[in-house]
Amino acid sequence: MVFRLSSGDFSAFKLLGYIGILYGLMSIFAYSIIHMKHIKPLDFDAPSDRFSEARAVEHIRKLSKEIDGRQEGRPGLMEAAGYIKTQLETIAERAGPSMRIEIEESLVAGSFNMLFLGHGISLAYRNHTNIIMRVSSTDSQDTDPSVLVNGHFDSTVGSPGAGDCASCVASMIEIARLMVDSGSVPPRPIIFLFNGAEELFLLGAHGFVTTHKWSDTVGAFINVEASGTGGPDLVCQSGPGSWPSFVYAQSAIYPMAHSTAQDIFHVIPGDTDYRILAEDYGEIPGLDIIFLLGGYFYHTSQDTVERLLPGSIQARGENLFSLINAFSSSSKLQKTYERVPQMEPNQIEDQRAVFFDYLTWFLIFYSRRASLVLHSLPIIIFFLVPFFLRLPTIGLHSWCMAFCDFMKGMLFHTIGIILAIILPIVFAIMRLLFSSYAMSWFGHPHLAYLMFSPCSFAGLLIPGIVWRRFPLSQKSSVLKIPEEALYDEASFWGAFGLYAFIAMAYLVAGLSGGFLSFFSSVFMLLAWISFCLSAKFFGPQSLKSVAAYVTPLVPYLVYCVCFFGFLVQFLIEKMGMMGSLPHPYGYFVPDVIVAAVVGISTGLCMGPVVPVAGRWLSRSSIIQFLLHLSLLALAISSQFFPYSMAAPKRVVLQHTVRTADASQIVESSFDFSVVDSNALPFLFKYAPEAAKELQIGSELSFENTSHSLQSSWLASFPVSLLFSGSLKFPARSDDILKQYRYFPQLSSYNQPTFSSTGSRKVYLELFLGSLKEVWVAVLNITGPLSNWSFADNLLPVPEMITSGAPSYICRLSGSSSDNWTFWLEANSSEPLRVNVAVLDQHLVEASRKLKGLFPIWVDVIAYSSFLSSYVF
Numbered sequence: 001m002v003f004r005l006s007s008g009d010f011s012a013f014k015l016l017g018y019i020g021i022l023y024g025l026m027s028i029f030a031y032s033i034i035h036m037k038h039i040k041p042l043d044f045d046a047p048s049d050r051f052s053e054a055r056a057v058e059h060i061r062k063l064s065k066e067i068d069g070r071q072e073g074r075p076g077l078m079e080a081a082g083y084i085k086t087q088l089e090t091i092a093e094r095a096g097p098s099m100r101i102e103i104e105e106s107l108v109a110g111s112f113n114m115l116f117l118g119h120g121i122s123l124a125y126r127n128h129t130n131i132i133m134r135v136s137s138t139d140s141q142d143t144d145p146s147v148l149v150n151g152h153f154d155s156t157v158g159s160p161g162a163g164d165c166a167s168c169v170a171s172m173i174e175i176a177r178l179m180v181d182s183g184s185v186p187p188r189p190i191i192f193l194f195n196g197a198e199e200l201f202l203l204g205a206h207g208f209v210t211t212h213k214w215s216d217t218v219g220a221f222i223n224v225e226a227s228g229t230g231g232p233d234l235v236c237q238s239g240p241g242s243w244p245s246f247v248y249a250q251s252a253i254y255p256m257a258h259s260t261a262q263d264i265f266h267v268i269p270g271d272t273d274y275r276i277l278a279e280d281y282g283e284i285p286g287l288d289i290i291f292l293l294g295g296y297f298y299h300t301s302q303d304t305v306e307r308l309l310p311g312s313i314q315a316r317g318e319n320l321f322s323l324i325n326a327f328s329s330s331s332k333l334q335k336t337y338e339r340v341p342q343m344e345p346n347q348i349e350d351q352r353a354v355f356f357d358y359l360t361w362f363l364i365f366y367s368r369r370a371s372l373v374l375h376s377l378p379i380i381i382f383f384l385v386p387f388f389l390r391l392p393t394i395g396l397h398s399w400c401m402a403f404c405d406f407m408k409g410m411l412f413h414t415i416g417i418i419l420a421i422i423l424p425i426v427f428a429i430m431r432l433l434f435s436s437y438a439m440s441w442f443g444h445p446h447l448a449y450l451m452f453s454p455c456s457f458a459g460l461l462i463p464g465i466v467w468r469r470f471p472l473s474q475k476s477s478v479l480k481i482p483e484e485a486l487y488d489e490a491s492f493w494g495a496f497g498l499y500a501f502i503a504m505a506y507l508v509a510g511l512s513g514g515f516l517s518f519f520s521s522v523f524m525l526l527a528w529i530s531f532c533l534s535a536k537f538f539g540p541q542s543l544k545s546v547a548a549y550v551t552p553l554v555p556y557l558v559y560c561v562c563f564f565g566f567l568v569q570f571l572i573e574k575m576g577m578m579g580s581l582p583h584p585y586g587y588f589v590p591d592v593i594v595a596a597v598v599g600i601s602t603g604l605c606m607g608p609v610v611p612v613a614g615r616w617l618s619r620s621s622i623i624q625f626l627l628h629l630s631l632l633a634l635a636i637s638s639q640f641f642p643y644s645m646a647a648p649k650r651v652v653l654q655h656t657v658r659t660a661d662a663s664q665i666v667e668s669s670f671d672f673s674v675v676d677s678n679a680l681p682f683l684f685k686y687a688p689e690a691a692k693e694l695q696i697g698s699e700l701s702f703e704n705t706s707h708s709l710q711s712s713w714l715a716s717f718p719v720s721l722l723f724s725g726s727l728k729f730p731a732r733s734d735d736i737l738k739q740y741r742y743f744p745q746l747s748s749y750n751q752p753t754f755s756s757t758g759s760r761k762v763y764l765e766l767f768l769g770s771l772k773e774v775w776v777a778v779l780n781i782t783g784p785l786s787n788w789s790f791a792d793n794l795l796p797v798p799e800m801i802t803s804g805a806p807s808y809i810c811r812l813s814g815s816s817s818d819n820w821t822f823w824l825e826a827n828s829s830e831p832l833r834v835n836v837a838v839l840d841q842h843l844v845e846a847s848r849k850l851k852g853l854f855p856i857w858v859d860v861i862a863y864s865s866f867l868s869s870y871v872f
Contacts, residue, residue: 039311051317059170108207120797126814136189145219152198163229205273221286230309231293242353251326255363260513295573378500378521409494419459420603424452428595443647455630456602464618564601579722648859714837735844
């Protein structure tokens, strides 16, 4: 087959090459920004009045490497608390005479209800440790309004927690040192809260805000978190009101914030202490600042100090120090009782302010009121332009004809955007139909761009082939304007109108993400003016005129490439833990999502260029080339394995022990689950040693293997609802009986009492047996439950876990030599059924051996779960 290219094709490929080079350079630049290459970390010998990443990293090394495990129930958690307190006391010894430093170790307890991942649970806790440091001037009073800086030092099961969140704690210690060594006495008190129970569903922050004497003085807070090991330290949530984000805009050294993040944050599984402080209990104005890259290692054994992205902690530290000074100097800093009268809904100003950083160089901030004006301007221009294009002839008829053509141009551009999303989805599904595994891009994010960006760009260009054959309402002969100019005009203003309508739609919906389409419209307008001026000198057919159009767009395009590059990277990393949906359709979901997001990104990054460049690029030869490029990338992708040590597959191994009383085992099994679309048969296919240990045949048949019931995963509820296709394998009980003398047991410690209304109250005691490293105990109560002693006698939203019966879930945590005691009230004579699950982090030899048989690209989260059932 011979391909014959016309001179127009050669020009088109030349332009495509130039555009490819431009976007390639922008991508390299965006990569350096996203991965903090432009931030130089300061070493140990940095001046004492500067924040030093190296000094902070030394604290991270101690907390995550030298201390073995900072999980609730393990000795390392108290060792970490001791280390933090010692460091703070050492810093306090160097404080000058004008500075007062108070350090407390606080044990917190409480109980409350919450919705987590959309599911109702109750939480009861005791003996969780918070370390608190208050820095103030000697003239300050205990009741002065203060600024709270919060970070947690506990980590989740099986993770060293270098990023999440030793990096937060280390940054706070280094900032405390900086304040003292620089003699920087804060205008208002600063409270550093090192809380020891965030991973157990925000308990440390709840304990502080509900019980501590200083909680009522907090006028603003900064919550420091990590969902990875570095990268942009993004402001993901801000409020109540716009004051916190305004302070951030004024003071951040390296601003990293998007108001659109708050629009989508609640879609992501998880929560932070921001919820407790700003929403559920405190209603304190504050910021939620989170490391978002390095999500491959989040909550895994790979979250080590070696995985931290250099420069990230330096940028965080410098931002935090500046923010603390700005908040403590603000005249709007107020205590709780001073703030309450201003919290009426009609008095909260600018709840949905718009703000975003430009490549961490500066931050643009404007109020909700200003956005109403600014974001309306493009749509106003879109409606007014048809009047002025035909000057001096102005009339309703000419306006209608021009506007009709603009709407046709908008329709074609919209179809292009839709095709830019649909084609990558089609290609993703095609690949999965001929591949033995999904998510080939997981460990190789560049593959996602290679597979989906070319076909997405092709989809964007396809309508252009038909566009110039589509009749316009305006007649070239009547207007004495070349037909090509009319097509270019309608194409541009149609695309402009689409982005203007998107900006308006965000505004009407009350969301803050419309700034992207608003600035797209602004820069497109500047580019069109440049193009029209250039066309007078070089003609509209010249590539120089295209260059004149693209050049003013470059600042916007750079931002777009950076924004969507970060979004795609973040999404790909999180796809390894977003949950597994039932097959067969669940197998396609992650690839379809990534393909769609890459399609959206390509459509919005390339879309503003197409109205002018499409005249050259909307050719069958270009579209065929792009589609073949995607097909080649799809073929190449099958040679890449999804996982590696740098992008591990998450596997949950639960050694399930069902007991009948404190000393009898009914059943022992190894239960496995995964949290992405490559199911357990895929895992055991590529983990032959583990498969052999579990006596899975070489044919990998699971027909005789039992499926693990959802009720077996009660200890990790509601996170366990992200699991599907779990399998269960028999395990020996010998090791368990050798390791444990007693198992958890629930019993009555008093006779039931009856009320005059017929209700019955039973008094129960939970004995945790001789378990070694208890993380949490979970109660699942079904039956006629009408009240209980938890959460101020309030029941949570009931759940449906087994057999459709309403269940009430309560999680108990906190080490103590005392048993848990509580009462349950039933409103009828029907029995109350209580299922108990206790998660112990200690592994018997058989579990440790099985965990060690998996390849290095598998990160196994392993623990033991003791299950028992009771009727009262």
